[in-house]
Amino acid sequence: MRAAALIAPLIAVLAVTAVADATPTQDLDRGRQSFRARDWASAIPVLNALLYPELQLARKEDAIEAHVLLGAAHFESGDTERARDEFEKALQIDPDRTITTLMFSSAAVRLFDQVREEQRGRIERDADRKRLAEAAEKLELYRKSLVVYEARPYYLNFMPFGLAQYTQNRTRVGALFTLSQGITFATSVGIYGYLVGTYGFENSDVPILEGPRVRQLQQLTIASGIAFYALYAFGVFDAIRHHKPRQQVQGDDSLIPKDLLEPTKKPAPNKTSFRDRIQVSPMVTPESVGIGIGWEN
Template sequence: MKWFFLAMIVAASAFAQVMPDREVQIIQSLYDTGKYAEAARRANESLTLANFSDAQRIRLHEIAGLSSFHLGDTKGAQASFLSLLKVNPDYLLDPFAVPPAAIKVFEQVRKDNGDALNLVRQQISLRLEQEKRALAERERLAKEQEERLRRQEILNGKVTERTIEKRSMLVNFLPFGAGQFQQGRVGAGAAFAVSEGVLAILSIVSFFAIEALFQDVTITRDDLLTADGRPFTFSVRAIPPERRIQRDVWTGLKYGTGIAFYALWGVGAGEAIWNHQSEVITEREVPATPAPPSARLRIYPTPGGLGAGVTIGF
């Protein structure tokens, strides 16, 4: 008895240590590097230890069968191929990766066990049908539960109102916190709107301030003479030298606030995109609207003819 429990503990420990995905990768690597004996042994052992999915079991049986085939163990290959076909009777080997001789052995196993595999197909079909029915039953029960909850809410005088709000991604690219306002984050939206608004106003004011510095300046060219021999003079619109310091200040302010505006716009758009949800569902309880009174006329047979009745619901 002691040895039995010890064997059970060792088996359980080995089962816990086998990770299906990792184990399949290791066995596949052994097969790809030509270590057929080790690949076949480990595949057969792993199939008794870990809970593999159907696709993983098929792959391990295939590796075990092909490894046995390459080792010249035809009976071992046939046994692995039969185990594979019991999982999927209609499985096909890849003709670009598997030698034709191995495919011939595989197809012969399918042919020799045709009756048994037909029974497997029926069992698989029955299982899939049962799973389909079970899924439909779960969906039906879920709908019934939802309907019961709705009726209970109506009896309690309340119903749940669900609002689905669709949000556009394009709004997030607009300035002045448009994306934040769309998401209902008024504080963040107001912060971006005010900051960008102030920067935009300062940049515009700077532009007009620079324009206001321009004056009509008269320039005299002593090297050019008019027809009557006087120096040539003309007027241009320019900023006088004494106002160039103001020009530099306003120019720096214009470009600085402009750059800051676009930078803040980009930050706001990126922040809005990061927090974007294309669909938002909100629920709230509202008083149930009482059902309007209804009347129903019933006609039924009687021993002497017909009878009529009226049912009023309110």
């Protein structure tokens, strides 16, 4: 009896020592066995110790399995949130990982598949946002680097009413010429038209009493006409003085490549498989009927 009493504690100490000296691979196997035995309470602490606070497993495949087993154990224990978290961590390592009902319950498989699809959706959205941000940055850089020059024909300098200045992007000066030339031109033409309409081209039917007033109107017509031509000549001189054969202008979006303006359109995938590259089409000739086979690079 005394010998048995001494042996029992010794066996317990050896068992504890064996557990303490177990390698991470052995602990993973122990967690796997507990999971298969549906002993969630034993599997969770063993698997959790392999992953937290630091990863104890050297092989990527072992780390994925530990996350999946721990997530499934949490799910079977009723903790869906922690199960989702472990499944996400496993899928971050291997986004294409799948599990089957051979080892996991159908409910756990459905949750894992749901987490995988949600993660794929997030990855695609993140990739789209990144692609759009990069496209916007490229578009902005392209616009900044886009330098457009517009040819300025010399004859534009002789356009009246400030049009020459407008073509030089000198809006205020053009407006002054428009106003001044417009007033003098309208005054001269308007009075001349009034006199012709009232007294004829030769003004031979002017009554004697209206002669002084008509003379004043004629003088005003001539003076406003001279003023118009003087302003026109000064406008031409001003336009020639500021003339540039080529002037930089703001480019519009028509000069930008479509792939930069429409970044939402994903590029068509390259045809890499034999099935995608081969093309079969009927061939009909007056003498025969056949099939043509082509190959697309």
